[in-house]
Amino acid sequence: MxxxxxxxxxxxxxxxxxxxxxxxxxxxxxxxxxxxxxxxxxxxxxxxxxxxxxxxxxxxxxxxxxxxxxxxxxxxxxxxxxxxxxxxxxxxxxxxxxxxxxxxxxxxxxxxxxxxxxxxxxxxxxxxxxxxxxxxxxxxxxxxxxxxxxxxxxxxxxxxxxxxxxxxxxxxxxxxxxxxxxxxxxxxxxxxxxxxxxxxxxxxxxxxxxxxxxxxxxxxxxxxxxxxxxxxxGGNAPFIVAEDADLDAAVAGAMIAKFRNGGQACTAANRFYVHATVAEEFVARFGTAVEKLTVGAAAGGADIGPLISAQALRRVTRTVDGAVAAGARISHQAATPSLPGHFYPPTVLVDVAPDAEILQDEIFGPVAPIVTWTDEAAMLEQVNATEYGLAGYVYSGDLSRAIRLGEAVEAGMVGINRGLVSDPSAPFGxxxxxxxxxxxxxxxxxxxxxxxxxxxxxxx
Known part of the structure; x- marks a missing residue:
């Protein structure tokens, strides 16, 4: 055989x-x-x-x-x-x-x-x-x-x-x-x-x-x-940060929602929508946390491992290269090791247009594209302008507002002020x-x- x-x-x-x-x-x-x-x-x-x-x-x-x-x-x-x-x-x-x-x-x-x-x-x-x-x-x-x-x-x-x-x-x-x-x-x-x-x-x-x-x-x-x-x-999960969000909590949630399993998860945060008034501070804090991630083999105790295959590495590389060519900018990035594996550096992208191609499909890798917003209705329209609806995440200091935003997201599961939605006792889909x-x-x-x-x- x-x-x-x-x-x-x-x-x-x-x-x-x-x-x-x-x-x-x-x-x-x-x-x-x-x-x-x-x-x-x-x-x-x-x-x-x-x-x-x-x-x-x-x-x-x-x-x-x-x-x-x-x-x-x-x-x-x-x-x-x-x-x-x-x-x-x-x-x-x-x-x-x-x-x-x-x-x-x-x-x-x-x-x-x-x-x-x-x-x-x-x-x-x-x-x-x-x-x-x-x-x-x-x-x-x-x-x-x-x-x-x-x-x-x-x-x-x-x-x-x-x-x-x-x-x-x-x-x-x-x-x-x-x-x-x-x-x-x-x-x-x-x-x-x-x-x-x-x-x-x-x-x-x-x-x-x-x-x-x-x-x-x-x-x-x-x-x-x-x-x-x-x-x-498949999924294309939005991660929404309102202007009244607890940024420490939002960054901690973003690290889980984006980088668990190196971003290779159907529930991974795929698109970040951050209110313009807090975007600079959020990016600075989030980017600092991303740069501290260690990348390498699991045996060496690294935080982030490789992508699953050479094909996956080529796909994520093309996706980011295309986003940069379209006007996005790499604001923060972790270091990658000199190893033969399929490693891609955890990356934060800013200056991403709301209609950018990188926002249309699952990245399935450690890349976080950030879009800024000021108008809530327009932001929600962008969030829901996808054929996917698996998961989403919302951060707001006002719980009633967070729940209202979560209910407006067209997804089967929404994390409210937390970066994880999976639980055996909850209906996943x-x-x-x-x-x-x-x-x-x-x-x-x-x-x-x-x-x-x-x-x-x-x-x-």
Whole structure:
């Protein structure tokens, strides 16, 4: 069998090799999931919960090892990686608790003579497709609710970061998960593998996290068999700083919202809208913080690691070069190391026009373009002039105003005076072309369930 070489994007050295599986392996994974589904669906919710809770404990037990593995295949700093492991484990704990609270309804029909019984059943075999930027959290955010609901799953991690997926699968086995309930397929031919799953009548669910362009393709395939679909797609998050904002808090939030995972996050602040009266001071404080960031390999304790690939580095470089050619100016920049990896310096851009091309799509890198504003209505129009609507951030000293601005932002999630929106207990997802459905919270469980209704004749 051919293999995929997993390389460290900081050193470009090979970390490991995994099987490069194909369509036959994809079908075999569905065979196993389909065979395991009846027994797993009948498994008592309490038992499913106990397995998930044990997986949570095992992830925390192995946090250091998992963080190192994530850093080696993804490149992110050890601090970021350890934070991701803790966050990822929380999805197992949250859905362990949700598994024993499935909910339902019982009542009398308005016309009388009938009782209505509503329950929720597992949708069936689920195909889960995850990206490279959060190789642990994107998996547990899907696997956790799928298992809690009683679904079995086939999982395709990104070819760049398969090792974390395989490690989590081993922990699930150690936690007591029966064979066939979750099968990982590692492949360099994602379209063939996922296409085979979507063409298989036994697969009843597709949950995908990735680009909007790929999401559109998968939705077209899913439409052929009307497959239940959840899509967490691209973002273009605005970061709004009002004139009355606490600038220390805004800068601290901006550092998290922009530079977590080196800006390679769908929720990353992509466009900064700072009121003109505080823009100079905000840029000075923010820029000073950016210049202090250390860039390098995770093993060296750096704050910011490399971009995931040479292609990503070329794309971010072209994006910034284009913005500068169009009139933007680099005001602050961190230093980059003399290493062979795919490093790009954390960068602050000022004098960015409201209609600049750099504001139109995800940068997916450590670059912060700043636009100034004075008219709130015009600023909000600029903020919402995008096909994306995943996340946003608002800073204002007046909480009622901050909430009003947050409600005006066309996004599924908005951080109010904080630079982080992700939480296992909250519904994660976007509007417009940023996706369909929600992950996390009770909503995440419902994505893997079908509503089942019994109309029961009832004697008068």
């Amino acid at each position: 051919s293999t995929i070489v997993v390389a460290d994007p900081a050193t470009l050295e090979a970390v490991a090799e995994v099987p490069d599986q194909g369509v036959a392996d994809a079908r075999a994974a569905v065979d196993a999931a389909h065979a395991a589904f009846p027994a797993w669906a009948r498994t008592a919710p309490r038992h499913r919960s106990e397995i998930l809770h044990r997986a949570f404990e095992l992830m925390l037990r192995d946090r250091a090892e998992l963080a190192e593995l994530i850093s080696r295949e993804n490149g992110k700093s050890l601090t970021d990686a350890a934070g991701e492991v803790t966050y990822a484990a929380e999805f197992f704990r949250w859905f362990a608790e949700e598994a024993v609270r499935p909910g339902g309804e019982y009542g009398e029909a308005p016309a009388g003579g009938v009782r209505t019984l509503v329950t929720h059943r597992p949708v069936g075999v689920a195909a889960l497709v995850t990206p490279w930027n959060f190789p642990a959290a994107m998996i547990t955010r899907k696997v956790g609710p799928a298992l809690a609901a009683g679904c079995t799953a086939v999982l395709k991690p990104a070819a760049e970061t398969p090792l974390t997926a395989l490690a989590i699968a081993e922990l699930l086995t150690e936690a007591g998960l029966p064979g066939g309930v979750v099968t990982v397929v590692t492949t360099s031919d994602a379209s063939a593998v996922v296409g085979a799953w979507l063409a298989d009548q036994r697969v009843r669910k597709i949950s995908f996290t990735g680009s909007t362009a790929v999401g559109r393709v998968l939705l077209r395939h899913a439409a052929d068999r009307v497959v239940n679909s959840s899509m967490e797609l 976007g509007v417009k072309q940023s996706g369909l459905g929600r992950e996390g919270a009770r909503d995440g469980l419902r994505e893997f369930q079908e509503t089942h209704y019994l109309s029961v004749a009832w004697p008068a």
